[in-house]
Structures are given as structure tokens and as C-alpha cells.
Amino acid sequence: MAWTDDRAPQADDLPWRLSLRVHHPSADLSDVAKRVGDAFGLEARWLWRAGDVDPHAKPAGQLKPTSYCLVEWLDTEGTIATALADAMDAVSALREEIQAINASGGHLDFFVGLFVDSMMGFALPPQLLARLAEAGIALEFDIYGRPSRG
Secondary structure, three states, rough: OOOOOOOOOOOOOOOEEEEEEEEEEOOOOOEEEEEHHHOOOOOOEEEEEOOEOOOOOOOOOOEOEEEEEEEOOOOOOHHOOOOOOOHHHHHHHHHHHHHHHOOOEEEEEEEEEEOOOOOOOOOOOOHHHHHHHHHHHEEEEEEEOOOOOO
């Protein structure tokens, strides 16, 4: 089982998280965040617009360079491939918005965070990868290993 940190799933959860992220150089993503949130049954966990003050920046007072939103997909029963397919089904009605974001310099990705302390493997079927490519949504993985003991 995966170890736990502040980003990792709880002990009874699967050792991964799935989110849809939207990046744009300047657009207000509020409407997109709401539509994705409605499709996922949640509100955006992170949402800001380029030019907003970054409350975490050092030194203070720096501005966010780009617009961004993140909505988590919490229906994680089964495999990563199943969750991705279900999340794709949920955002299928947003095809025009996704195309507009991509056409205007933005991009979207499904972000998969993997929390592992031993080997883990999975396969994504070609049909699912084709759906992602056709929709113009990238797939990004971050793998978080057990902290080293020093």
C-alpha cells in the first residue's frame, strides 16, 4: 500500500488520484471550471486567472502568470483506465469548450498522481488513448515514491 502524505489518498483509498486541469495564458476559466465541476459533481479545487495575486509567492505580491483550474475526479472505483474513461464520458459534452481552449493557446490534461512504495503497473487501452487524443486532452503522470530514509 502507498504511504500517506498531504496529497496522497487515505489508507483505505486507491494509491492514485485523477484530476482534470485546464491551463490558459490569459482566459477567465470560471465558466469552464463550473461546467467541468458540474460534469464531475464537484467544484474546482483550484481556480485562478492570469494576473491574480499569488498568495504563496515569495517575494509577496507576485502575480499568477497564467490562468488555471483543477477539478478532481473522485469516482475512482476500479482501475485508472476505468476512471479515465468515466471522466472522459463526463466531459464529452464540453467538446466545444475544450476545442476553444486548445485553439486559443491553452491546454487540458488529465493529471494522475501515483503514490507508491513498491512496484505498480497498469495499461491504458488504445481506444481510451485515441479518445483522449481526439478530444485534445493530454495525459500527465506524477509518481510520488516513499520518502528516502536518511
